[in-house]
Amino acid sequence: MGAQGRDNVSHGCTNMSAANARWMFGFSQVGDVVKFTGSDRPFLPVEGIGVWQYTYDQWKKQSALA
Structure with a gap:
């Protein structure tokens, strides 16, 4: 987590802290x-x-059919 908010290491994910990701998982559908x-x-x-x-x-x- 040392790169959080400083380095571009997201690789397509949301790049959230563990606490924010836990909140998002718990409240989203x-x-x-x-x-x-x-x-x-x-x-x-x-x-x-x-x-x-x-x-x-x-x-x-x-599509290959286009």
Whole structure:
């Protein structure tokens, strides 16, 4: 936890402290919307669950059948 808030070591996770992660796990439910703020760098589709970054039409264009 020494890198928390100082180094870019998140690798796509939420980069929360253990206490904050415990709170989030205890109070959130499947389907809750999570909005990440505080960065001007766009979240890329290849990072983590990036499939949600595509519109349906963009997603269909990736098909081998398109």
